[in-house]
Amino acid sequence: MPKHHKKTATPGGSQRQLRVGELMRHAIADILAQGGVYDPVLQSNIVTVPEVRMSPDLKLATVYVMPLGGKNTEPVLKALAANKTFLRTEAAHRVNLKYAPDLRFRIDERFDEAERIDKLLRTPAVARDLKQDSDNEE
Structure with a gap:
């Protein structure tokens, strides 16, 4: 008789998704706070990262961001998207995951x-x- 995985009733996903999402949130927030991304838009805006939601397979991270004061949202999203490869690599090193999740940025x-x-x-x-x-x- 095969075992079937049950879907979790936890909002936001499984415990593992929530834990990895929180680790990714801290890593990306630290990278942005330390000025690790050499982009004039990101260096001139303070960006908070209130939440990161992980897909069930942990291969996609939806990063919710908000520039300070809610201003310059479009330029900040474009700058984050342009620097997503660097952010992905750097966050994966800090979190130590087997696969670096693809990053998708959204305004919170x-x-x-x-x-x-x-x-x-x-x-x-x-x-x-x-x-x-x-x-x-x-």
């Missing part, structure tokens, strides 16, 4: 989404509904 939009939800919660309609709910509980 969680901050924008949180701001949008915060604005929604402050609208008069939501305040009115919350007041009605608290009146009904009494």
